[in-house]
Amino acid sequence: MSKTQERVGAVNSSGVPAQGHFAGPVTPPRVSARRRRPGVIALSLALIAAGGAGVAVLLLQVGHRTEVVTVVRDVQVGQVVTEGDLGTASIALDPAVKAVRGNDLDSVVGKRAAVELRPGSLLAPSQVTKDNLVKAGEQLVPIGLKPEQVPATALVPGQKVELVHVPAQGAADTGKTSDTRPETIEGRVVKASSAAPGTGIVVVDVATTAEEGPTAAAWVSAGTLRLVLAAPDGN
Incomplete structure (x- = not known):
């Protein structure tokens, strides 16, 4: 047996070369070169360019005041x-x-x-x-609404309403039939205040015609006026 074979064969029972003996030459692992695909490289460059363009547009929008x-x-x-x-x-x-x-x-x-x-x-x-909210030939009637009389829908300027005359308390039986339609006056909200602290009363300024304004004011004074929202289309 040659010396080289003797050295290679001199291993212990664990498969590790025995001390003082050397194994044969070790071949280094072969590293294969990775092939670069032109399509993948082009796609990566395109994504990078698109991302950069998006950031640039965002910065321009933020900077534009x-x-x-x-x-x-x-x-x-x-x-x-x-x-x-x-x-x-x-x-x-x-x-x-x-x-x-x-x-x-x-x-x-x-x-x-x-x-x-x-x-x-x-x-x-x-x-x-540019228009005056109270037009020529109109009058402004302030109406105080108790909390239970205020519509859940917010009253806003321009909202069309109806002012309804209801019988005074205790005077419902006047000999008239119950199916008689109550008197109404068409109006338009000009302003609605916030609820007053403590009472919750809301004051609504309603524009009516000059002819019907005094009648509406008399209903307010007598406590026989109720405000009803008109249909959204005004009908």
Whole structure:
């Protein structure tokens, strides 16, 4: 037996070469080169480019700011809007938000507030009107509603209502048939106050014709008036 064979064969019972003996030369593992696929590389580059473009667009949108008109003082419904009631701010504006642009500020000065304007809010075009909320030939009748008389639907300017005359308490039996339709007056909400602390009474300003205004006021004084919301289409 040769010396090389003797060295290789000299192993202990565990299969480990015995001390002082050397195994034969060890061949290093073969590493195969990974083949690069041009299609995969091109797809990766395209995804990276698309992601970078998306980030760039987002940064441009965030950085793009628009000057808009803001409300800086309380303005009540029907009140004329002055330049001192308004201000401007530069914000990143969502296209879905309808706001008066800063360069159109002069166009809303002198109009009337169609709704109550509160400080810190953006001014929308629909919140102002060039029309007087109480038109020529109309009268404004204030009506106090108890909590149980206030509709669950919020009363807003422009909402059409009916003022209904009901019999006074204890005077229901007047000889008239019960199926007689009560007297009504058509009106339009101009403003509705918040509920008064303690009583919960809400005061609603209703515009009526000049001829029917005094009648509605008499019903209010006698406590025989009820307010009913008209159908959304006005019929």
